Amino acid sequence: MPPRYRAGQQVPASGIYQCDCAEGGHQWSTDVAGPTFPPLPCSGSTWRLRTKTHQQ
Known part of the structure; x- marks a missing residue:
């Protein structure tokens, strides 16, 4: 399970x-x-990575 x-x-x-x-x-x-995660838009408690974006 992802972090x-x-x-x-x-x-x-x-x-x-x-x-x-x-x-x-x-x-x-x-x-x-680098920056911080935003507030959660729902009743959840955490964010988890679903898809990495392209990085140069």
């Missing part, structure tokens, strides 16, 4: 992250490595 990250933690890798909310799990965020 999970909380809002406010530093984003380890650029990619598309999914909220683990119980409301269907269709809450997504595209994040860039």
Whole structure:
């Protein structure tokens, strides 16, 4: 299972992250490595990487 990250933690890798909310799990965020994760848009507690984005 991929690692999970909380809002406010530093984003380890650029990619598309999914909220683990119980409301269907269709809450997504595209994040860039370095800044912190945004607040969760639902009742979930963590973000998890679904797809890495291209990095140069």
